[in-house]
Amino acid sequence: MLEVGDVMTPKVITEDEETLVTKLSKDMELAGIGSVVITKVGKPVGIVTDRDIALKIFVSKRNPSEVKAKEIMSSPLLTIEPDVSLEKACELMADRGIRRLPVIEDDKLVGIISLRNVLTRSPACVHKFYPAE
Secondary structure: OOEHHHHOEOOOOEEEOOOEHHHHHHHHHHHOOOEEEEEEOOEEEEEEEHHHHHHHHHOOOOOHHHOEHHHHOEOOOOOEOOOOEHHHHHHHHHHHOOOEEEEEEOOEEEEEEEHHHHHHHOHHHHHHOOOOO
């Protein structure tokens, strides 16, 4: 049975909660990713996704060079451990309506698992996001 640690992306981009949204956007674009884990004093406290930026900045016509990560991040941060089954992770993500989960081991950020990670390794698990009607 696959576990979160088997499919997670080990490299996670992090930024401090005081970081401006313009830098977050640039980091995401350069890395080809859709989220940044936000930290406070080095500890993960939230996450900002490309969707957060689109909805909370551009739709509301706020200036991204004046908005800090802590103003738009999703918090408290929901996390998972690497030894949790992929099935459980998928259930949690579907139940909470989220597509990314930071992976924490011994109080340290060790990776991130996304719906894309799950889809590439266990496509049947993703049916939880799209139940048959």
